[in-house]
Amino acid sequence: MIKDLDISDLRTITEVIKKTHSYDFTNYAMSSLKRRIVRVLENYKISVETLISRLQNQEGFIEEFLTEITVNVTEMFRDPSFWLALKKEVIPSILVNHENFKIWHAGCSSGEEVYSMAILLKEMGILDKVTLFASDIDPVILDRAKKGEYPLKNMELNEKNYIRFDGATSLKDYYTEKDGKAIMDKSLAQAVTFKKHDLVNGPAFTKVDLILCRNVMIYFNQKLQNDVLNKFHSSLFKYGYLAIGSKESLIWCDIVKKFILVNNEEKVYRKIKD
Template sequence: MIQEIEITQLRTLTELIKTRFNYDFGNYAMSSFKRRIQRILELYKFSSFDALLEKINTCDKKYFQDFISEITVNVTEMFRDPSFWVELRENILPNLLMDNQTISIWHAGCSSGEEVYSMAITLKELDCLEKVRIVATDVDMAILQKAREGAYSIKNMELNAKNYERAKGAFSIDKYYKEQNGKAMMDKSLVKDVIYREHNLVSEVSFGKFDLILCRNVMIYFNQALQNQVLKVFHESLFKNSYLIVGSKESLIWCEIANKFTVVNNEEKVYKKTKE
């Protein structure tokens, strides 16, 4: 059993990572970051925390990418929080499409892409998939590759199907995938125009303007200082009167520039940028 990790040890690790690989984990929420590191120690069978430090000090970029994949939380599901997807289908998207010929959507921290498929399916059923430009980003290149492949575990499809049904999907989710080698292969035509790209919310700036940004259950892994910084990036990346959605138990109220947003739906955490 490995000794409990101390906060000072975590600081040493984040400093080392910053120096060697220019990734900054210094502002990650402590409790979950510590748990992810503890998990890596067990998964890779490190004998001690110092052994991990030594490895990070000498490893190559490829190994570090694997490390990143283990640090970032990639548990997700299609149509997570079905009531949110109903709100999106019945209010947010129709509102946006009433005022605009085309709209653009950013999935920030898209993970393995389930949320992107949920969006594409919703848009398709509203018969407006062609009017929407979607950009999906994540810090983890390996998970972006998974998102591009759109092959999910069959075992998860039961939950996904249930969520889809509760989200008032028009058909049955079977319509959108084929079973192949024990995997649910999603219908790629849904995402043929989606741009998947690497983007680090922690260190990178805005790269375009959007009508809708989804960043659900991503900022919970950041501390308040980093949340403030990321919200500024989102603010810059939104047109006036466009929407930002966060996870159902997240809140912007403690962020510095919260006053530039108004709450549209508190239950589903839908915010609107109302001030430049």
């Protein structure tokens, strides 16, 4: 981490990526992007010049790079009180008007929250009524989400979260153990469509009733947050919900006026104007 990267280096790298590939990192939050790129330089033991040359010329390198610099640290039932709010408030409120509804996990990473949602819906007895979409910019991590196999050592924390969420049984009932891995029950992901989608450059998504995008927009600057929030606005039905991370705020975005904050503690917004 002590290795330092100039802002000019950072700009050059993001410009090269933008020119050579279809990804745009120019409006990512600077401090974390810098740490991620320094991490790539250290892991590959290469200079900035070599990195740039590989990004321009080496077949397949951009995919590796993408996996390295996107943050894929997540947990099942992270912030159990949030999942409780979904179970007790948000989903019952959707059910008042819709027997069938749609959920989009935007930036689903390795899928832990997708499986958490499927478990929650299953325990509410409505898994077969709900269509789930899970998207991520990184096809490698999306494949991992689709597979639903996690290191067994992660399951201890996941189980703790699940207990705090007041789950109906034990997480163990939703996976089998094999070769040091927890393999999630295939029936959970049956209703999930996994889709590569870039929040920055991609189009608005299909219309849904609930969007989960927790701790994704913290990696964007305010301009990009505003752009993405516009996309979320057009991808939500009127009175649909948007959940972001507990320490994220959208008060800096213009379009936030078209939402109300229905749960301040868990940062759940509701679209009230088209």
